[in-house]
Amino acid sequence: MNASDDRPSGVTPLPGDESSGASALPSPGKPKQFGKYLLLEKIGSGGMAEIFKAVVRGAGDFHKVLVVKRILLAYSKDPSFVKMFTSEAQITSPLQHANIVSIYEFDQVDGQYYLAMEYVHGRDLQRVMARANKLGRSIPTDVALYIVGEVCKALWYAYNARDNFGNPLKIIHRDVSPSNILISFDGEVKVADFGVAKAATTSSGEMGGGLKGKLGYLSPEQVLGREVDHRSDLFSLGIILFECLTLKRLFLGRTDLQTLINVRDADVEKRLARHPEIPVEVANIL
Template sequence: METFGRYELLRKIASGGMGQIYLARQKGPVGFQKLLVVKRLLPHLSEEEEFIQMFLDEARIAALLNHPNIAQIYELGDVDGIYFIAMEYVHGEAIAEVNKRAIQRKGLMPLALKCRVIADAAAGLDAAHHARSPSGRKLALIHRDVSPQNVLVGFNGCVKIIDFGVAKAAGKLAQTVVGTIKGKHAYMSPEQARGEPLDHRSDVFGLGTVFYELLTQTRLFKRDSELATLKAVVGAKVAPPSEVTPGIPKALDALVLKALARNRDERFATAGELQLAIEDFLVKHQLPGTTAHLAAFMRELYAEELEEEFSNEPTIIAYDPRLTAGRKAPPSGEEPSGPTTAVPTPKAPAAKSVPPARVPKSMQGTEQKETSRKTTVPPRGGKGDK
């Protein structure tokens, strides 16, 4: 276990060309501890101005976003000249993994819960799109990388949008070159695939793609090559979800296809409008799609892992005398009247002292690298699968 500033780095959970991501623990007095994620810039890049600016942009942007459906940034700093970001640890999994697990274990994720995930993700995006700086200036923020890997579902039913690493915002230190493509090809909007100027409706299209794939269990635009995928994004025919997966209500067909309109003027004007349309659908069809339902589903789906994690948690104590220092001890046989909330206390360091906290599979292994290249997609539609 490595100590990095005031954090203990418990386990590396991702690494890439620009940085490394760790599951970390912050410790404090009287047994205080908190799990979080630390992302730090690679040492050899800490002297490269371009990479420093990109790293600072990610932290500055995310720090201005305060919403239940956006993973929070706690701190930006440096330790011995190495920049880092401390951020919220989401105890859950990416929706891509949740859907895959549901198919393996339970058959299919209920329609109402798929709607809940997308509605909450839309709420987070809408908050980001309308965010302002401390001075009140609109950030004009666009995520640009909305994908199943960047939508996390907590075991408590809370949905979080993560990774604003390639986001576009007014006032960024590092500016994007016009005509470059950033993000995952299969979840881009047509205008993004063509390298055109973007607005927040590009993220609506990306979330619409995630929704379509979640409903139909198929990849919408993914093809054998990057160029073929980009051409599919621009011009491939999109069949109504109910034609791919019978049983999906027609009202949901219309909703998804509106989010996927190639002409952005025909899409939902905001992510908030998409969220409201999904909420109205759930109410009209009386479907059980609350956060509580999603939490119950997640806990059942991952019951074995959660039980194993719980059984291996560090020792906790019910009472620490330092909490009531200076008070008169209670009479024999009576409970102390002061704070007796269970306080986590770390075990003594040992060879295998790291708690097996669950790390989203989307963050395990190699970090998803940002794609940045000149687009070669024609400005008009291309063919999809032959």
């Protein structure tokens, strides 16, 4: 994505302006059977997986609507990727919290791995921000603070969660970004996609090297390749709060390299000075 971080509204690509990824519009088509799940429609896709709205049926008239995240077949044959996907399932499945998307099952059908998870009837924050930008409307401060507060609850819970033996997991999401924050039409806020999360019980070697997460929402520690803790997730969440309030990208540069440099330098004060509409109390948090 090539754009400056503070151009006039309608020029700067905001989260959700793109049509790819989890924010893609549903793809209509004939329902298809995948194991015990009936895939109703594709609601997202990426370079490595597809996401479907699905239904599973049981005895009598029982049925449950959920989401199936299915790895593309080519990646299902890659042992290292399968290991990473398995790690996501192992890390996320024990987490039971109102602000975290629940994982129901991890399995494979004819060699194609998938996750079955909670369906959230709503939109991700990326699409909400893009829609607000398109309509020329701002996100109210109290709404932005509510969303961020609910995400904080999820991150606190994940970091303080314990395994079945009582050992602290200290889970760090490492990809806190608008597309991974789901907002239901009932006002619930849930964090999704712990695909690059890391627990204290997972070694660095198991997770692999390289940058994890979307460039514009990384922390300086991630950019510099240093060890990260829960404060890295909070830094990413601070970026999201700024962008909710301003509908401007905080660190996005004209190139990926410039974006990384902007994150590394983290000159937040300079950017806050351009937005006096942000309440002082909120600016102090940022």
